Amino acid sequence: MSRFDPLPPTTLFKALESATCDEPLPATKALLDAxxxxxxxxxxxxxxxxxxxxxxxxxxxxxxxxxxxxxxxxxxxxxxxxxxxxxxxxxxxxxxxxxxxxxxxxxxxxxxxxxxxxxxxxxxxxxxxxxxxxxxxxxxxxxxxxxxxxxxxxx
Amino acid sequence: MSRFDPLPPTTLFKALESATCDEPLPATKALLDAxxxxxxxxxxxxxxxxxxxxxxxxxxxxxxxxxxxxxxxxxxxxxxxxxxxxxxxxxxxxxxxxxxxxxxxxxxxxxxxxxxxxxxxxxxxxxxxxxxxxxxxxxxxxxxxxxxxxxxxxx
Missing domain, CATH: 3.10.20.810 (Phosphoribosyl-AMP cyclohydrolase)
Structure with missing residues (x-):
């Protein structure tokens, strides 16, 4: 589970701009959906x-x-x-x-x-x-x- | 002058496949046209x-x-x-x-x-x-x- 999981695909990459190297990210499938x-x-x-x-x-x-x-x-x-x-x-x-x-x-x-x-x-x-x-x-x-x-x- | 100058833009990149490092090429303008x-x-x-x-x-x-x-x-x-x-x-x-x-x-x-x-x-x-x-x-x-x-x- 990551803090980005609830986000809709349309806003995911914008939200990831503030992600850090040590925090969990959504699964690859969610990234490819977005x-x-x-x-x-x-x-x-x-x-x-x-x-x-x-x-x-x-x-x-x-x-x-x-x-x-x-x-x-x-x-x-x-x-x-x-x-x-x-x-x-x-x-x-x-x-x-x-x-x-x-x-x-x-x-x-x-x-x-x-x-x-x-x-x-x-x-x-x-x-x-x-x-x-x-x-x-x-x-x-x-x-x-x-x-x-x-x-x-x-x- | 290069051996590629007479070529139409549509065939230029195909012809350049056989070009060597030491031979003259068409000018940048001709490359951008093609x-x-x-x-x-x-x-x-x-x-x-x-x-x-x-x-x-x-x-x-x-x-x-x-x-x-x-x-x-x-x-x-x-x-x-x-x-x-x-x-x-x-x-x-x-x-x-x-x-x-x-x-x-x-x-x-x-x-x-x-x-x-x-x-x-x-x-x-x-x-x-x-x-x-x-x-x-x-x-x-x-x-x-x-x-x-x-x-x-x-x-």
């Missing part, structure tokens, strides 16, 4: 390599994907293009083992710290964020670790 | 502290906000609730100096590495991602650095 999935039922999910801190990618999770991620400890997204759950690495083998997950202050974004096998990016690069920009010029900042043709080869 | 802003004209923008690697927050940028960020080197978002540009720290004083910016592989998300003054979160915490989840339980993982009442005090 989380602000967008009009398509999705939250942006940022994947970060847990030890190096590298931001690997951003994708989307529906509630089912987030619940599966938390229960299996293997990261599962929702593919907007395919319209179904996407267990990261199911085709490429480049899985993400979950280390920790956190919602943000207003409950509309999730950060997953992961242990990424090989490259996170479908191009074979470690991170998807490889196109650097300044006000005038752009550049590529990393090369593929693996030829992407080998990641998605027909078997 | 970037996949959503139906509201926005990209998700992830802010990461450049040295510690901590993911601080996720907000949104329209093209104007991203161009201002790149030209002024001070991070500017687009506030969906206020419907206008939001120069991070304009009320709280907790600014973000831009260190580097990168688009992801499909041009629909931006990662900004920043030097954050004080807390990034309006609750006074360093990061917005302070509500950790496992499959059953949730917890708060950090305390405010500053009382949020002092961040937004009337002057």
């Amino acid at each position: 989380a602000k999935f967008n009009a398509d039922g999705l939250l942006p999910a940022i994947a970060q390599q847990h030890d190096s801190g590298e931001v690997l990618m951003m994708a989307w999770m529906n509630r089912e994907a987030l619940e599966e991620t938390l229960s299996t400890r293997r990261v599962c997204y929702y593919s907007r293009s395919r319209g179904k759950l996407w267990r990261k690495g199911e085709t490429s083998g480049q899985q993400q083992a979950l280390v920790s997950a956190a919602l943000d202050c207003d409950g509309d974004t999730v950060l997953v710290k992961v242990d990424q096998t090989g490259p996170a990016c479908h191009t074979g690069r470690r991170s998807c964020f490889y196109i650097t920009l300044d006000s005038e010029k752009a550049a590529i900042d990393s090369e593929p670790l693996i030829d992407p043709a080998t990641l998605y080869k027909k078997s | 970037a996949k802003f959503n139906a509201d004209g926005l990209l998700p923008a992830i802010a990461q502290q450049h040295d510690s690697g901590e993911v601080l927050m996720m907000a949104w940028m329209n093209r104007e906000a991203l161009e201002e960020t790149l030209s002024t080197r001070r991070v500017c978002y687009y506030s969906r609730s206020r419907g206008k540009l939001w120069r991070k720290g304009e009320t709280s004083g907790q600014q973000q100096a831009l260190v580097s910016a990168a688009l992801d592989c499909d041009g629909d998300t931006v990662l900004v590495k920043v030097d954050q003054t004080g807390p990034a979160c309006h609750t006074g915490r360093r990061s917005c991602f302070y509500i950790t989840l496992d499959s059953e339980k949730a917890a708060i993982d950090s305390e405010p650095l500053i009382d949020p009442a002092t961040l937004y005090k009337k002057s």
Whole structure:
């Protein structure tokens, strides 16, 4: 039981702003009831390599994907293009083992710290964020670790 | 001039998958013409502290906000609730100096590495991602650095 349990979902994240590290919180189920999935039922999910801190990618999770991620400890997204759950690495083998997950202050974004096998990016690069920009010029900042043709080869 | 300059915006990010670190890229303007802003004209923008690697927050940028960020080197978002540009720290004083910016592989998300003054979160915490989840339980993982009442005090 926590002092937040009686609150309606609409006010929960606001109330949690004053929560401290040592007090009991509502169960994960209640947090997910209150989380602000967008009009398509999705939250942006940022994947970060847990030890190096590298931001690997951003994708989307529906509630089912987030619940599966938390229960299996293997990261599962929702593919907007395919319209179904996407267990990261199911085709490429480049899985993400979950280390920790956190919602943000207003409950509309999730950060997953992961242990990424090989490259996170479908191009074979470690991170998807490889196109650097300044006000005038752009550049590529990393090369593929693996030829992407080998990641998605027909078997 | 780059080998990508003749390409239409719709095919640019796909073509850049094979780009190498040492070859010329189209100008930032051409990249922003091709970037996949959503139906509201926005990209998700992830802010990461450049040295510690901590993911601080996720907000949104329209093209104007991203161009201002790149030209002024001070991070500017687009506030969906206020419907206008939001120069991070304009009320709280907790600014973000831009260190580097990168688009992801499909041009629909931006990662900004920043030097954050004080807390990034309006609750006074360093990061917005302070509500950790496992499959059953949730917890708060950090305390405010500053009382949020002092961040937004009337002057």
